Amino acid sequence: MNAYTRRGLHGQIVHELATRITSGRAGPGDVLDIPALEEELGVSRTVLREAFKVLTAKGMVEARQKRGTIVLPRENWHLLDTDVLRWRFAQQDNQAVLDQLAEVRGIVEPAVARLAAERRTDEDLARLDEAIASMDAAVAGAADAVDADLAFHRALFAAAHNELLQQTEVVITVGLAERDRLVHAGSHAQDPVPSHRAVLEAVRAGRSNDAEHAMRALLAQARQDLDSLQNSDRRRAATAPQTAPAHVP
Numbered sequence: 701m702n703a704y705t706r707r708g709l710h711g712q713i714v715h716e717l718a719t720r721i722t723s724g725r726a727g728p729g730d731v732l733d734i735p736a737l738e739e740e741l742g743v744s745r746t747v748l749r750e751a752f753k754v755l756t757a758k759g760m761v762e763a764r765q766k767r768g769t770i771v772l773p774r775e776n777w778h779l780l781d782t783d784v785l786r787w788r789f790a791q792q793d794n795q796a797v798l799d800q801l802a803e804v805r806g807i808v809e810p811a812v813a814r815l816a817a818e819r820r821t822d823e824d825l826a827r828l829d830e831a832i833a834s835m836d837a838a839v840a841g842a843a844d845a846v847d848a849d850l851a852f853h854r855a856l857f858a859a860a861h862n863e864l865l866q867q868t869e870v871v872i873t874v875g876l877a878e879r880d881r882l883v884h885a886g887s888h889a890q891d892p893v894p895s896h897r898a899v900l901e902a903v904r905a906g907r908s909n910d911a912e913h914a915m916r917a918l919l920a921q922a923r924q925d926l927d928s929l930q931n932s933d934r935r936r937a938a939t940a941p942q943t944a945p946a947h948v949p
Contacts, residue, residue, distance in 0.1 A: 709743065709747060710747060710750055710751065713741060713743055713747055713748065713751045714751045714754045714755065715787075716741065717732075717737075717751055717752075717755060718755060718758075718760065718783070718784075718787045719787060719790065719791075721755070721760050721761070721771055721787075722784075722787045722788050722790070722791055723791050726771045727771060728771055728772060728773035728774075729770060729771065729773075730770070730771045731767060731768045731769065731770055731771075732752075732761065732768065732769045732770075732771065733768075734748055734768070734769070752769055758777065758778050758781050758783065758784055759772060759776045759777045759778045760772055760776075760777050760784070762776075780871050782870060782871070782874045785797070785871065785874045785875060785878075786874060786878070789874075789875065789878035794878075797875070798875075798879060798926065801872070801875035801876070801879065802919070802922075802923055802926075804871075804872065804875075805872060805876075805919055805922075806916075806919055808865070808868055808872065809853075809856075809872070809915050809919065810912040810913075810915045810916050810919075811912070812856055812857055812860045812865060812915075813856065813899055813902070813903065813908075813911040813912050813914065813915035814908040814909075814911055814912040815859075815860035815861070815862060815865075815908075816856050816859035816860045816903045816911065817902060817903045817905075817906050817907055817908040817910075817911035818906065818908050819859065819860060819861045820859040820903050820904070820906075821859070824855065824858060824859035825859075825900075825903070825904055827851075827855040827858070827859075828852065828855045828856065828859065828900050828903065828904075829900070830851070830855075831848055831851040831852035831855050831896075832852065832893065832896060832897055832900055834847070834848035834851060835848035835849060835852060835892060835893055835896060836893050845880070845892075846877060846880040846881055849876070849880055849892060849896075850873050850876060850877055850880070852896055852900075853869070853872070853873060853876060854869060854873060856899070856903070857869035857872075859903065879922070879926065882926070883922075883925045883926055890921055890924070890925060892921075895914070895917060895918040895921050896918060898914040898917065898918070899911060899914040899915050899918055902914050
């Protein structure tokens with residue numbers, strides 16, 4: 701699940717090709733026309749081949765003899781790969797990904813909170829306290845609010861002291877970051893500090909049941925914030941003036 705950083709020409713081409721695939725502009729079974737891509741993107745065949753290697757490693761394309769490079773169906777993609785998640789979240793029609801993320805969080809994070817209450821150390825609590833302080837000081841809608849939220853959830857996963865769960869944290873926090881940017885960009889988010897502090901205090905006291913319940917309440921609030929944003933977007937779209945079609949004599 702190593703992240704592929706979008707740097708330089710090579711990174712930009714990987715991002716462009718991946719975006720075409722995740723958006724459906726290049727669908728399953730499509731053959732990627734290398735000469736046409738060379739001309740359109742203004743890059744060499746070597747750059748394209750290197751980009752295809754990255755996408756092949758992520759299960760998104762496959763080179764086949766006598767056919768060329770083929771776009772693979774989504775069931776072949778490495779959906780837990782952090783880059784694939786980011787590329788999918790970058791699409792406007794990302795509701796399914798957000799819903800799946802909410803389901804995964806609902807399964808995993810209450811259990812993480814329970815374990816953290818049983819296993820936390822003084823160092824874990826210090827990291828959680830620091831994250832809460834940052835969250836409290838963050839300006840609503842700013843990037844530091846997102847960073848503070850991610851710091852809290854990473855610290856909570858670490859406090860569970862389970863290496864496999866910490867690998868899950870990598871996936872969840874990628875999705876959480878994208879969800880936070882959507883919600884915190886507007887005025888739809890409720891104050892996140894009380895719900896996070898309730899989790900922390902239950903963890904600090906070693907009350908595993910209370911920690912689990914507090915996390916479920918936190919996730920319910922997160923769902924409400926997202927629903928509020930989406931409902932607002934729908935209302936805005938419904939009331940937006942429609943452009944009249946051009947009259948053709």
